[in-house]
Amino acid sequence: MTTRMSFGGDDHIFVELDEEMSLEACFRALSLAKAVRESKIRGVTEICPANASFQIRFDPDLIAPKDMWAELESLEDATEHAEPVLKTRVIEVPVFYNDPWTRETLMRFRERHQAPDMTDLEYAAKINGYSSPKALIAAHAASPWFVSMVGFVAGLPWLYQMVERAKQIEVPKYLRPRTDTPRLTVGHGGCLGCVYSVRGAGGYQMFGITPMPIYDPQQSISYLRDFMILFNPGDIVRFRPIGRDEYDAIVREVEDGRFVPRIRPATFSLDAFHADPAASNAKLVEALDGH
Amino acid sequence: MAIEVIKPGLSTSVQDLGRPGYYHLGIPESGGMDHYALRAANLLVGNDEGAAVLEATFQGPEVRFGTSAVVAVTGAELPPQLDGKACPTWTSFRVRAGQVLGFGFLKRGARAYIAVAGGIDVPVVLGSRSTYALGALGGFQGRALRAGDVLPVGAPKDGSREGLSVPDSLRPVPPAVPHLRVLPGLYDFRVTKAALKGFFDDTWRVATEADRIGYRFRGSRALEFVPRKQPFGAGSDPSNIVDTCYPYGSIQIPGGSEPIVLHRDAVSGGGYFMIGTVISADMDLIGQMQPNISTRFVPVDMDRALAARHEAGEQMVALRSSLASG
Numbered sequence: 001m002t003t004r005m006s007f008g009g010d011d012h013i014f015v016e017l018d019e020e021m022s023l024e025a026c027f028r029a030l031s032l033a034k035a036v037r038e039s040k041i042r043g044v045t046e047i048c049p050a051n052a053s054f055q056i057r058f059d060p061d062l063i064a065p066k067d068m069w070a071e072l073e074s075l076e077d078a079t080e081h082a083e084p085v086l087k088t089r090v091i092e093v094p095v096f097y098n099d100p101w102t103r104e105t106l107m108r109f110r111e112r113h114q115a116p117d118m119t120d121l122e123y124a125a126k127i128n129g130y131s132s133p134k135a136l137i138a139a140h141a142a143s144p145w146f147v148s149m150v151g152f153v154a155g156l157p158w159l160y161q162m163v164e165r166a167k168q169i170e171v172p173k174y175l176r177p178r179t180d181t182p183r184l185t186v187g188h189g190g191c192l193g194c195v196y197s198v199r200g201a202g203g204y205q206m207f208g209i210t211p212m213p214i215y216d217p218q219q220s221i222s223y224l225r226d227f228m229i230l231f232n233p234g235d236i237v238r239f240r241p242i243g244r245d246e247y248d249a250i251v252r253e254v255e256d257g258r259f260v261p262r263i264r265p266a267t268f269s270l271d272a273f274h275a276d277p278a279a280s281n282a283k284l285v286e287a288l289d290g291h
Numbered sequence: 292m293a294i295e296v297i298k299p300g301l302s303t304s305v306q307d308l309g310r311p312g313y314y315h316l317g318i319p320e321s322g323g324m325d326h327y328a329l330r331a332a333n334l335l336v337g338n339d340e341g342a343a344v345l346e347a348t349f350q351g352p353e354v355r356f357g358t359s360a361v362v363a364v365t366g367a368e369l370p371p372q373l374d375g376k377a378c379p380t381w382t383s384f385r386v387r388a389g390q391v392l393g394f395g396f397l398k399r400g401a402r403a404y405i406a407v408a409g410g411i412d413v414p415v416v417l418g419s420r421s422t423y424a425l426g427a428l429g430g431f432q433g434r435a436l437r438a439g440d441v442l443p444v445g446a447p448k449d450g451s452r453e454g455l456s457v458p459d460s461l462r463p464v465p466p467a468v469p470h471l472r473v474l475p476g477l478y479d480f481r482v483t484k485a486a487l488k489g490f491f492d493d494t495w496r497v498a499t500e501a502d503r504i505g506y507r508f509r510g511s512r513a514l515e516f517v518p519r520k521q522p523f524g525a526g527s528d529p530s531n532i533v534d535t536c537y538p539y540g541s542i543q544i545p546g547g548s549e550p551i552v553l554h555r556d557a558v559s560g561g562g563y564f565m566i567g568t569v570i571s572a573d574m575d576l577i578g579q580m581q582p583n584i585s586t587r588f589v590p591v592d593m594d595r596a597l598a599a600r601h602e603a604g605e606q607m608v609a610l611r612s613s614l615a616s617g
Contacts, residue, residue, distance in 0.1 A: 007474055008474075008476065008540075008541055009474050009568030009569060010572075010593060011539075011571050014476075014535075014536070018533075019533070020525070021533045022523075022524075046315065048536040050534065050560055051524070053535045055535070055536040057538070060597060061604070065593055065597070066593075149536075149560060150315065150317055151315065151316065151317035151536065152558050152560055153317050153425055153426060154317045154426035155426075172527055173526060189526070189562075190524055190533075198426060215426070217433055232316075
């Protein structure tokens with residue numbers, strides 16, 4: 001990993017931990033963000049960890065850009081050898097794969113897709129060497145995912161599949177972005193997954209939809225009353241495949257204020273993950289299932 | 292005290308100086324695109340500089356006042372009319388109960404700021420009254436205004452008075468061909484030296500896709516990339532990078548052809564390389580740029596960026612003292 005810093009205008013500093021995506025780079029970004037938050041440097045207005053990079057915004061009237069740069073450099077040195085262990089949460093996301101709403105949407109935008117004669121799931125299965133969409137879905141739901149960044153629009157999580165790189169699902173984005181994506185679509189682009197928090201434009205392949213809202217600016221949904229956004233960078237997600245009946249049931253439960261997302265505390269060690277991904281993942285999922 | 296929207300205009304929303312602190316969760320700062328004009332409008336009616344106002348884009352709304360109020364319109368040259376009678380811009384004036392405030396055609400600039408003594412009193416969400424329409428957050432029901440909306444107005448502070456005016460020397464006039472000063476950096480090494488030079492040499496045109504999220508530019512040469520094996524996770528297009536956080540003012544160029552400068556409602560991150568960032572002192576100017584005008588991007592270093600910021604700060608100090616003594 002090679003760290004690179006750059007000013008973004010006179011009021012941002014951008015730090016790239018690595019050119020390529022990895023859990024190591026993401027951990028470094030998270031620990032640097034934490035270090036900046038705890039250092040309470042005067043003038044910092046935004047602290048944004050990203051997939052393999054990190055950015056702060058500051059008020060140059062309160063701290064000179066070169067001083068801010070020096071502060072970041074020293075924090076970067078201090079966090080370089082931090083133990084890669086994260087106290088976090090595992091969150092279950094029920095997914096209705098191959099649902100009628102994303103299917104209707106993808107049919108409307110076929111001319112913007114690499115393979116107009118296939119659905120997004122069929123295409124993703126084919127180019128990733130799966131025999132069928134069903135086999136791709138099984139792989140998608142089999143391992144947990146790491147929330148490597150939150151953003152683009154309010155509350156949208158980027159998700160990194162917690163398997164060896166060779167097993168990661170990789171797909172290109174649409175040739176031209178769609179102008180519409182159903183709210184709560186579960187998508188995939190490059191090696192990253194996402195859940196669209198709001199309806200709108202999007203370029204990721206569409207695999208399914210979750211009935212569980214993850215952003216509520218009204219703060220009327222029971223589990224989003226304290227804060228309108230569900231996900232934080234560093235959260236771990238498990239997708240659980242559901243059918244139409246359960247989808248409808250959860251939608252009703254959310255409306256009635258009865259739905260409680262399954263969320264459990266967990267500790268994630270990057271070293272343990274690398275030593276034995278399957279065992280590390282099994283332990284995380286166990287925490288969720290309460291065994 | 293309330294204001295009723297008769298016609299909303301093209302895109303009119305409630306904005307203040309924004310909601311910093313949530314960009315890491317994808318919630319942008321929002322707020323008026325032209326901070327200087329927004330502050331001026333508030334000072335003219337005796338509000339705090341950061342009170343919530345209406346930001347009208349290209350076309351003014353038509354609103355009826357429930358009670359008497361002091362009002363000021365700044366920013367774009369969008370001539371206010373009270374019951375059809377012309378009123379000055381950059382000057383506070385009295386609106387009586389039942390009167391209708393409308394606007395003539397846009398003469399210059401792009402966004403007008405309409406301040407009312409007491410401020411637009413929509414609920415504060417995450418520390419701000421600004422509208423973030425993409426996230427249906429803040430402002431009036433999280434969206435641009437519609438006909439029939441009734442906007443609450445706060446209690447005016449003592450001392451709001453009509454006839455207060457910003458001197459001509461403190462009213463910015465956007466140049467015919469705005470120059471946006473840019474600090475190169477971020478991922479500018481992704482394009483060739485010649486392409487980078489071409490980007491700054493060429494004249495660009497503001498596209499019709501120019502809104503609070505970002506301004507798109509067209510009409511010049513596509514940029515040539517330095518060949519490389521794409522890093523894992525970045526995507527196959529040479530303009531792709533591993534998705535990262537986007538600075539406000541950053542200039543991304545998807546596919547190398549059409550630059551997009553992100554503004555107050557920025558998408559907080561994504562996977563397109565950026566060539567640099569428009570300096571903070573020039574962000575207000577972008578908010579006053581109309582589609583189809585020509586623009587140049589001018590490279591500057593940090594010292595010049597900070598000097599420009601200092602100069603903008605001095606102008607704000609001059610405005611405050613002018614209106615305090617005026």
